Amino acid sequence: MEPVTTETATDVFEAHRPVLLGVAYRMLGRVADAEDVVQEAWLRWSGNDRGDVREPRGYLVRITTRLAIDRLRQIKARGETYVGPWLPEPYVTDFGDTVPDTAERAVLADSVSLAVLVVLESLSPLERAVFVLREAFGFPYADIAAMLDRGEAAVRQLAGRARKHVEERRPRYEVDPAQRRDLTERFLAAAADGDLEGLMALLAPDVRLVGDSGGKSRAPLRVLRTADKVARFLVGAAQKGLPDVSVRFQELNGGPAVLFLSGDKLDSVFQLDVADGRVQAVYIVRNPDKLRSLATV
Incomplete structure (x- = not known):
């Protein structure tokens, strides 16, 4: 060269x-x-x-x-x-045509997933x-x-x-974006309808909900565990709702994510990890400092 x-x-x-x-x-x-x-x-x-x-x-x-x-x-x-649980800042990962190989895409997506990045923090x-x-x-x-x-x-x-x-610490989650997108849509519909039973049917018994607010907005200050606790929290949050709420999907951290907007302001980012056809983990990022890079996307 x-x-x-x-x-x-x-x-x-x-x-x-x-x-x-x-x-x-x-x-x-x-x-x-x-x-x-x-x-x-x-x-x-x-x-x-x-x-x-x-x-x-x-x-x-x-x-x-x-x-x-x-x-x-x-x-x-x-x-x-x-303050509270920590999650990586959401990161846009639409590889487009720059990574044509399916296997390479899977490796890149996995290496930037929220679950893996949380583990990398301990290295x-x-x-x-x-x-x-x-x-x-x-x-x-x-x-x-x-x-x-x-x-x-x-x-x-x-x-x-x-x-x-x-x-040793990485959870075994599936990375099939189509399955995650489908389950995410069903999950959102059940939560919005207040369908506690339907929501619990989508959750793994030992599901975790991790909410990252950094103490700057409302979110659980501890990781919620078990389907019952996670489902009841989500139904309650959906019932309280946001004013003039709208949602849109976007690929973040190697998989489908949901952006919740209140009016034209980005309020939170929501993403699921899925395995065996059920939700294994729910991630919610509400720290406004971690949403700034997405506000203009």
Whole structure:
């Protein structure tokens, strides 16, 4: 490959921006932080001598990953307390024609799912970086080692530890979007109609409801468990309702999600995880700080 010239630097960076944003978001679970990291990567890319850069994708991913590790360490060092359960910021994942292969789509969708990102929060920054680069984007161990300035043996050890940790804690959910969309529509209809019995028939006995408000709007401050508790909460919430409410579907975090709007203001994002034909988990994001990136979508 020819060295990257000044004339092509912007085009090259923009061509790789989706991958860079994907890496940064999976590392951080926050859209705004991911965009900041990618912007910093652009500044370094545009301001550096690129004469000896032969593989721009690897070079840019290395910069982005290191910046994301630094940002993640800063976040953990601050030790910020969060009011109530924490969920990643919803992330638009309509891959379009950029990811034509069905298997690759499934891997990317799974690696950005809310369930997996919650588990990744418990990894160290280095473990998380190795897991994302290897499992989501398929980089060879040797390339990851070069990106992180680590030996290949050490990277393999980090990858094994991270994979074991994720596999032990990752819920086994199906990722078929058609099934999730169908069950979501039936679920919404039952809740809106106050059909407690119909709603419970759609819920797994040990279903969980996780509401993320950050203390800035109304949502349960603890994870709700069991079909009875979750169904009664949802029927009660539906009965209270929102003024001038409307809903629309959008693909977020690799699967169908519902956006609830009150008038023209986005109020909350709702998503289900499904397995064995029943709802296994209900995620509700109501923290307004986590909805800003969707307000203009």
